[in-house]
Structures are given as structure tokens and as C-alpha cells.
Amino acid sequence: MSSRRMTTIAGSLVTASFSAVLILSTAAGAAEGPGSSKGGKAVDEAPAGVKLTTLLPEQISVDNSSEKTDLTATVKNEGTKDSGKIQLLVVGFDGLTVNDVQGCSSIAESDLPEGSNSGFACPIDNLAAGKSKSYAVDATFDLGKTGKICLPVQSGDGKKTFWQQGPVPFGTTNPSPNAPATPLLLGTDNQPVGPGGEKELPKTGPARDLLPLGAAGAALLTAGAAGMWWATRRPRQEVRTH
Secondary structure (H helix, E strand, O other): OOOOOOOOOOOHHHHHHHHHHHHHHHHHHHOOOOOOOEEEEEOOOOOOOOOEEEEEEEEEEEEOOOOOEEEEEEEEEOOOOOOOOEEEEEEEOEEEEEEEEEEEEEEEEHHOOOOEEEEEEEOOOOOOOOEEEEEEEEEHHHHHHHHEEEEEEEEEOOOOOEEEEEEEEEEEOOOOOOOOEEEEEEEEOOOOEOHHHHHHHOOHHHHHHHOOHHHHHHHHHHOOOOHHHHHHHOOOOOOEEE
């Protein structure tokens, strides 16, 4: 995040310091918009009284030089009963690579769903009714590509997927190759920028719509079969981490 120049205002040092705190706090929160469950859907039936959902920020910001970005992934229990053991998975696709999720374990490459490039598993012993838990996600985004993220919420043993958000894209239709950072919006297909700042035409047609999960991705988009890409990808019932 770029630093801001502070202007000294006549008055007490206390007032100046308070102003500085406000400015820095505003800048720090500018990378993410409010949370959204856009692109999410219930899959397997959750236990009675349990209602699990996830949230992703409406907007993130990608550093144009380092391609680094960060975001917050949140899982919520909007039901009236505790969840018991569950796990949140954070999975990256295409130009979006998940490098680390605080407090979570990397998913082995052999256990990743087809088309994904990275993923982390976040075991949760119990999520009380009405409570949520958030995870800091460190990622990179190749602005020369489209990029997607997926947040499945599974039972602790991985047998069921109660909720899945995505794979949902982050992107912009107005690339800013000469700016320090590029803001990306949730649910927006990225219009890539080629070498030298030249814009490339966005992908169109079925290949884009079914990205990149093939037949499993097509099933994901149909009501009643959403989220089955993970179950069909893995013969085992638990995510293997290392």
C-alpha cells in the first residue's frame, strides 16, 4: 500500500497525531470492500439448525509491481445450533494463487480440484450459532490472466460440502497498468493486460463460462449439483495437508 504524505496543521500535537491515525486507518481499509456471499450456494444438507455461509470482500487491490494482494475469507453460522467440526477450504484458480492462509494448512497438490493451482484447509472444531470466523489470505494475482477463488465449507471428515462460494472471479474491465495498484471487484471477469500495458481481449464463449473445471464445472453451475467438483475430484473423504 502506498504511503500518504501528511500535512502539519497548526495546533496541538495530540490533534495532529489523532488526524494521522484516522488517515492511516482509512488507507489500510481501502483494499477491501464489505463482505459478500456472491457466487455462493448451499450444497449438501447441513445438520438441523446449522446454516453455514461464507463471505469474500467486494473489492481487493493488487499491487501492479509485485502482483501481491490480500483478502479476508469468512465463514459464518447463521443457524440456531452449533456446527460441530467443519473445515473451510480456500482454493485459487487461474491467475489467482493462494500463498498462505493464516492458521491453515496447505492442501497437497494431488488433492487439489482439477484446474486449481493452490489451496489451504482450515479445520474448525466448532462454530457456535450466530458466530463467524475470519482468515487472512495472502495471495498473488497475475493481471495478465483471469483469476478466481473458491470457498467450500465441508464437514470435518470431508464427506459433505454444506456450502460453496465460487469459483467466483475477481477482476476489472478497466485495467490500470500504469497505476501503483489495480482494484478488482468480486464477481467480475478480469480483462487482462498484456506486456507493455496493452489490453488483451477477454475470453468469451463456453470455455470462459465453464472455467476451468470442464464437466465438473458445468455441474457446479446447475442447481442441485453445485459443489460436487470437490467430491468427484477426490476419492478420499478427507483433505490431505502438509
